Structures are given as C-alpha cells and as structure tokens.
Amino acid sequence: MGLEVVVEGLSKSFGRQNIWRDVTLTLPAGEVSVMLGPSGTGKTVFLKSLIGLLKPEQGRVLVGGVDMVNSPERRLHEVRKLFGIMFQDGALFGSLSLFENIAFPLREHTDKKEPEIRRIVLEKMEMVGLAGAEGKLPGEISGGMRKRAGLARALVLDPQIILCDEPDSGLDPVRTAYLSQLLIDLNAQIDATILIVTHNIQVASTVPDNIGMLFRRDLVTFGPREVLLTSEEPVVAQFLRGRRHGPIGMSEEKDQSLLEAERNAGYHDDDEGLPPIVPQLEPSPGLPPRQAVERRRARVMGMLHELPYPAQQAILQSIRERP
Ligand SMILES: Nc1ncnc2c1ncn2[C@@H]1O[C@H](COP(=O)(O)OP(=O)(O)OP(=O)(O)O)[C@@H](O)[C@H]1O
Numbered sequence: 001m002g003l004e005v006v007v008e009g010l011s012k013s014f015g016r017q018n019i020w021r022d023v024t025l026t027l028p029a030g031e032v033s034v035m036l037g038p039s040g041t042g043k044t045v046f047l048k049s050l051i052g053l054l055k056p057e058q059g060r061v062l063v064g065g066v067d068m069v070n071s072p073e074r075r076l077h078e079v080r081k082l083f084g085i086m087f088q089d090g091a092l093f094g095s096l097s098l099f100e101n102i103a104f105p106l107r108e109h110t111d112k113k114e115p116e117i118r119r120i121v122l123e124k125m126e127m128v129g130l131a132g133a134e135g136k137l138p139g140e141i142s143g144g145m146r147k148r149a150g151l152a153r154a155l156v157l158d159p160q161i162i163l164c165d166e167p168d169s170g171l172d173p174v175r176t177a178y179l180s181q182l183l184i185d186l187n188a189q190i191d192a193t194i195l196i197v198t199h200n201i202q203v204a205s206t207v208p209d210n211i212g213m214l215f216r217r218d219l220v221t222f223g224p225r226e227v228l229l230t231s232e233e234p235v236v237a238q239f240l241r242g243r244r245h246g247p248i249g250m251s252e253e254k255d256q257s258l259l260e261a262e263r264n265a266g267y268h269d270d271d272e273g274l275p276p277i278v279p280q281l282e283p284s285p286g287l288p289p290r291q292a293v294e295r296r297r298a299r300v301m302g303m304l305h306e307l308p309y310p311a312q313q314a315i316l317q318s319i320r321e322r323p
Contacts, residue, residue, distance in 0.1 A: 001291075002160040002193030003064050003082065004029040005050060010059035010069070012045055018217055019045050023059070025212055025222040027161075028299075031292040032187050032194040033222075034204045036239060037214035043197040044088075046214065047163050050195070051083055052076040063161070081109055084159030084192075086150045088166045092138040098125070099134035102153045109157060124152040127189075128182060144175040151182070161193045162186070168200045176200065180207045181281060188283035188290045201240060205229060205278040209296040213239065224300045226318060229277045230311035241275065274310045277318040 005027040012019045019042035027033050037043050048054040050061055052068040061068040066079045092101045102121045106112055112120070125131055128148040138146055147167055154162055164183070168176040180203055187194055198204060204211055205225075212222035215235045221228065228236060283290060297319065304312055 001030040001191045002162075005161060005193065005195075006060075006062040007050070008060045008062070010046075010049060010056045010061065012042065012049060012054065012056040020214055020217050020219065021058075023214075023219045025219060027193055027195055028210065028292075028295065029193055030187075030191040031209040031296060032183065032196070032207060033210040033212065034196045034198060034208040035212045035214065036199060036204050038199065038239075041214040042217075043199075043214060044165055047085075047165055047195070047197055050163065051080055051085065081157055082160045084154030084157065084162045086147070086154045086162070086164040086167060088169055092146060092149060092153075094138050096137075097134060098130065098136050098138070098141070098149050101138065101149060102156060105153060106156050120156055121152075124155045125149075127155065127186070128152045129178075143170045144172075144179070147171065147179060148182070151179075151186075155186075158190070159192060161195070164194070164196045166198055167196060168198055168203050173202070176203065181284065183207060184281045184290070185284050185287055187292060188287045191291055205240060206281050209280075209292050211240075224296050224303075225280065226277060226300050226315045227303065227307065227311070230274055230307070230314045232274075232308065232311075274314055277314055279318070279322060 007023055007025050007027075010023040011021040023046070035043050035046060045054055049056050050063075050068060052061075052071070052073075056069055059069060063079055063082065066075060068076060068079065071079075092098075093104070096104070099121055102124060103117050106117050106120060122131070122134070125134065128151050130145065130148055130152060133141065133145065133149075136145075138149070141149070151164070151167070154164075167179050167183070171179065183194060183196065184207060186192070196203065196208065208225055210222065210224055211228040213220045213228075213236055220235050221231065221233060229240060231237060231240075280293075300315060304315065307315070
C-alpha cells in the first residue's frame with residue numbers, strides 16, 4: 001500500500017506575497033485525494049512543496065519519516081523515487097518518442113537492462129491505453145494522449161505516491177471521464193496514495209476519497225468526500241455545487257459589498273437544500289475492489305455523530321445505496 005503524507009503547519013510566501021499559511025492535513029495511505037481551489041490559490045505550489053521542489057518557510061511534510069521541507073537534497077533525491085508525478089502538460093521531451101519518454105526515469109534512476117525496461121514501458125503504456133503508440137512523437141498525438149503518456153511515465157518506478165497536477169486541464173469532458181476512470185482503476189490495482197490538483201467539479205465529486213480546498217490563503221477544509229459533499233461551509237458548497245452565489249467571484253474573491261448585496265437579494269445557501277451525494281466512480285469490471293473505500297468509510301462512520309443531521313442522513317442514504 002502507498003505511504004501516507006503528513007503535512008504540518010505549512011506556510012509558503014514568495015517575497016511579500018503569502019500563498020497559503022498553516023496548512024495541516026494527512027493524505028491517507030492508499031486513498032485518492034483532491035486539492036481544489038480557484039485559480040491562483042497555490043495548488044501547484046502545494047504539490048511542489050510536497051516533493052521538496054519548493055521550500056515553505058514554515059512547517060513539515062513527512063513521507064516515510066523524512067521531512068521533505070528540511071532534509072538535505074541527497075535525502076530528498078532518495079525519497080522522490082517513491083513519487084510519480086504527472087505534470088500539467090505531460091512535460092514530455094518533444095524530440096523523444098513516447099517509448100523513450102516513458103523509459104526515461106528507468107534509465108535515469110535504475111540500472112535495469114533493455115529487455116526489462118521494454119517490458120515495464122509496454123506494461124504501463126498498456127495500462128493507460130497507449131499500446132501501439134510507442135513510436136509516436138509528443139507533437140503527433142492529442143493532448144489527452146500526452147496526459148496519459150505523462151501518467152505512464154509517472155508509473156514506471158512503481159510509485160507509492162502519485163501526484164497529478166490538473167490532469168483534466170485542456171481535455172474535453174469525455175476524455176476527462178476516461179482519465180478519471182483510469183486513476184480509479186490505477187488505485188484499485190496498486191493501492192497507491194494519489195493526490196490530484198484540479199478545479200474540475202466533476203473530477204472532485206466523482207473520483208477522490210478525500211477533498212481539500214484552498215481559498216484565501218487558507219486550507220478551508222480537508223476530509224472524506226461524504227463530509228465535503230454534504231458540507232454547508234459556503235466556499236465548499238459554492239465550489240462543489242458550482243454555484244455563482246457565494247464567496248468565490250470571477251476574480252477569485254468577491255468583495256464584501258457584493259456578498260452583502262447577494263445576501264440582501266435573498267440568495268442563501270440553504271435555499272437549495274442538501275443534494276444527494278454523487279456516487280463515486282468504481283473500478284472497471286474485472287479489477288479488484290478498492291481497499292480505500294472501506295478505510296474511508298470507517299473514518300466517516302467514526303465522525304458521523306459530529307455532523308449536522310441532514311448530512312448524517314445523506315451519508316447513511318449513500319452507504320445504503322452502495323453497501
Ligand atoms: N516560483 C515562483 N515565484 C514566484 N511566485 C510564484 C512562483 N510559483 C508560483 N508563484 C505564484 O504563486 C501563486 C499560486 O500559483 P499556483 O500555480 O500554485 O496556483 P494554482 O492554484 O495552481 O493556479 P491554477 O489553478 O490557475 O493553475 C500565483 O500567484 C503564482 O504567481
């Protein structure tokens with residue numbers, strides 16, 4: 001099973017610009033989590049901080065007992081091998097074939113021989129639906145294929161933690177749905193810890209076990225999907241239900257006068273009631289059930305009594321419908 005990632009009191013600034021402060025959360029081992037947030041709230045900065053590519057000025061990120069913020073580079077280099085990272089644009093080398101791009105980490109980080117490299121690369125390409133495209137150059141394939149190639153490359157070192165930066169950006173809804181299914185299937189197969197950064201509500205509501213949200217320099221919330229999808233916290237409810245009315249405006253934050261005007265005009269969150277919990281994607285037929293589901297549900301049941309009554313009802317209903 002994948003490793004947990006423990007984030008404690010993390011704060012990051014660039015010069016005088018504070019990006020976020022005092023972020024504390026644990027990505028549970030072997031579960032899929034999503035970090036949401038409007039544009040520019042520092043989601044990518046957060047991902048990079050987890051692997052020690054950016055240095056927050058306060059706090060710790062613990063992976064297998066190693067602090068990714070304060071350890072020497074030599075140590076970080078070792079721990080980074082446990083991560084697979086899917087960058088926003090695939091980050092492929094334009095002059096190398098897909099095969100060579102995907103083989104790259106194996107040639108860099110291992111001394112595996114050519115037949116072994118070939119076996120691994122073809123296996124991962126098959127896994128992401130790219131069998132037969134080994135000889136193509138990145139410029140000859142679609143954006144969706146480049147993303148999947150980026151994912152295959154993230155998988156070749158058998159990572160315990162997979163980080164995906166906006167896997168859906170630039171994809172149409174159908175390709176986004178395929179990629180979402182791919183991530184769930186992957187989790188069912190290898191039980192890795194996965195963190196996806198996105199602002200896609202569809203991905204956030206159907207893929208992860210846990211959802212976090214960055215807004216106004218704070219982690220507003222982080223918790224199991226059932227709890228977030230029934231949350232009445234205004235920012236969370238606005239984002240996850242795609243509402244126009246609420247604290248998030250076109251330029252990220254609405255000013256207080258606009259919020260006040262909306263309130264006076266009678267837009268209240270509770271007007272719309274609590275929607276049923278959107279079902280989570282299940283692994284494709286033939287794959288094992290995801291072990292993460294049971295672990296997460298046990299956590300949710302443990303906190304059920306702390307939640308508002310309508311949320312409790314919606315959660316129990318969703319569990320009854322999908323035992
Ligand atoms: N290396 C850097 N130096 C200075 N500022 C940076 C650096 N990297 C990011 N920033 C700033 O940090 C802020 C957050 O950027 P980030 O890319 O993490 O946002 P995001 O939430 O991922 O946005 P989006 O959803 O639009 O991709 C931005 O204002 C950005 O300009």
